[in-house]
Amino acid sequence: MGERDSVTTRGGVAPTAGAYGSPASSFGSSGSYGLAGRGEGGANLADILERVLDKGVVIAGDIRINLLDIELLTIKLRLIVASVDKAKEMGIDWWEHDPSLSSRARAEVNGPQKTEVTGGENRESAE
Amino acid sequence: MTEGLRYAYAVVRDTDAPQAARTALERVPGVAGEPVVAVRHLGLAVLAGTVPAEDFDEGPLRQRLDDMAWLERVARTHQRVVDTVGAESCVIPVRLATVCQGEEGLRRMLAAGRERFASALDRLEGRVEWGVKAYAATPVPEGPSAAQEPPAPEGPPAGTPSAPGGMSGRDYLRRRKAQRQATERRWGDTEEGARLVHDTLSGLAERARLHPPQDPRLSGVSDRNVLNAAYLVRREDSAAFAERVGELAGRTAALRVELTGPWAPYSFTAPDETDAPDETDARDGTDARDGAESTGAEG
Numbered sequence: 076m077g078e079r080d081s082v083t084t085r086g087g088v089a090p091t092a093g094a095y096g097s098p099a100s101s102f103g104s105s106g107s108y109g110l111a112g113r114g115e116g117g118a119n120l121a122d123i124l125e126r127v128l129d130k131g132v133v134i135a136g137d138i139r140i141n142l143l144d145i146e147l148l149t150i151k152l153r154l155i156v157a158s159v160d161k162a163k164e165m166g167i168d169w170w171e172h173d174p175s176l177s178s179r180a181r182a183e184v185n186g187p188q189k190t191e192v193t194g195g196e197n198r199e200s201a202e
Numbered sequence: 203m204t205e206g207l208r209y210a211y212a213v214v215r216d217t218d219a220p221q222a223a224r225t226a227l228e229r230v231p232g233v234a235g236e237p238v239v240a241v242r243h244l245g246l247a248v249l250a251g252t253v254p255a256e257d258f259d260e261g262p263l264r265q266r267l268d269d270m271a272w273l274e275r276v277a278r279t280h281q282r283v284v285d286t287v288g289a290e291s292c293v294i295p296v297r298l299a300t301v302c303q304g305e306e307g308l309r310r311m312l313a314a315g316r317e318r319f320a321s322a323l324d325r326l327e328g329r330v331e332w333g334v335k336a337y338a339a340t341p342v343p344e345g346p347s348a349a350q351e352p353p354a355p356e357g358p359p360a361g362t363p364s365a366p367g368g369m370s371g372r373d374y375l376r377r378r379k380a381q382r383q384a385t386e387r388r389w390g391d392t393e394e395g396a397r398l399v400h401d402t403l404s405g406l407a408e409r410a411r412l413h414p415p416q417d418p419r420l421s422g423v424s425d426r427n428v429l430n431a432a433y434l435v436r437r438e439d440s441a442a443f444a445e446r447v448g449e450l451a452g453r454t455a456a457l458r459v460e461l462t463g464p465w466a467p468y469s470f471t472a473p474d475e476t477d478a479p480d481e482t483d484a485r486d487g488t489d490a491r492d493g494a495e496s497t498g499a500e501g
Contacts, residue, residue: 126469130468131468132315134315134318136302
């Protein structure tokens with residue numbers, strides 16, 4: 076999924092009002108108008124997570140997920156706005172080393188290996 | 203089979219819609235690859251599927267949510283199911299990872315949320331959500347063209363834009379100042395532009411909601427996200443809305459504007475108590491600027 080959907084005009088169907096399905100249009104400052112190419116799943120992951128995690132009706136199911144966990148996750152995910160693959164391509168993988176996000180990192184933190192990585196820097200400049 | 207964990211995607215009215223949705227969903231499996239079916243209760247129907255306890259029981263689910271790849275898959279699937287159902291009827295998405303015990307649990311959920319679901323269905327019937335993001339267009343002063351216009355008369359040779367060693371300290375500071383001023387001017391333009399976009403679109407939409415800007419570094423989009431908003435629009439007004447977004451993009455040269463949608467009305471499922479004024483304001487389009495300011499001012 077190397078394709079960013081924020082790039083202008085890549086052809087595709089016109090935005091129809093008939094169905095949901097999140098085709099994207101991108102309007103460059105040049106005024107160009109068109110639909111952006113999409114990865115397999117369609118919309119940008121950040122746009123999806125913003126909605127499925129953060130919006131929608133919040134109603135308690137029988138399986139209680141601590142909503143605070145999800146909210147914490149959401150906050151962190153705001154930083155991971157691209158797809159995971161894209162972020163990894165860019166060398167951004169700090170969540171893999173963040174104990175609150177990754178079980179693997181929890182194991183690493185407890186283990187002998189020190190996991191300094193790029194995480195600190197990323198988080199710091201994210202403030 | 204009525205036992206086992208059920209993952210809920212969305213709620214619709216129990217009219218003929220569940221039947222249509224079910225047909226459409228035959229080609230769209232759920233988050234565990236399971237068939238998604240409608241469970242009806244009290245005039246409502248919830249679209250849900252049976253999911254394995256080893257992934258969706260409380261403990262495992264919490265662990266899985268830590269796994270970005272898993273989360274991405276589930277999020278995309280959840281959205282695809284919601285979209286599919288929404289193409290057939292008015293749909294109220296429930297939050298990702300809403301899991302109940304058996305059909306009985308789903309019915310309890312419908313009963314517990316009955317009024318909220320019913321009122322949301324009334325409010326959102328025939329509406330879709332459009333996402334609009336505006337980015338400050340790619341900065342110019344940092345680029346090579348800036349290096350070719352040394353701000354000081356005795357400026358250093360071009361081509362060493364970021365190498366302070368090639369110029370005196372004073373020149374360097376002067377250049378930095380000029381760059382900063384240019385940047386500030388540009389932000390002035392973009393925030394004005396973002397406000398114009400948001401004010402105008404709020405006037406066209408029934409409701410508007412601002413989301414936090416997406417982080418530029420991690421999105422891979424280097425341009426700063428100065429507006430990240432959702433607008434609730436009647437389905438039949440969608441084409442006009444999209445056209446208007448295109449016009450605005452043409453008018454605000456400092457911005458790159460991106461339109462996504464139509465989405466199911468995720469951002470508008472909650473009743474509008476907190477921003478009730480926004481609803482009236484959004485109609486006449488006069489005063490949504492508080493929100494636009496808070497979007498632009500951050501960072």
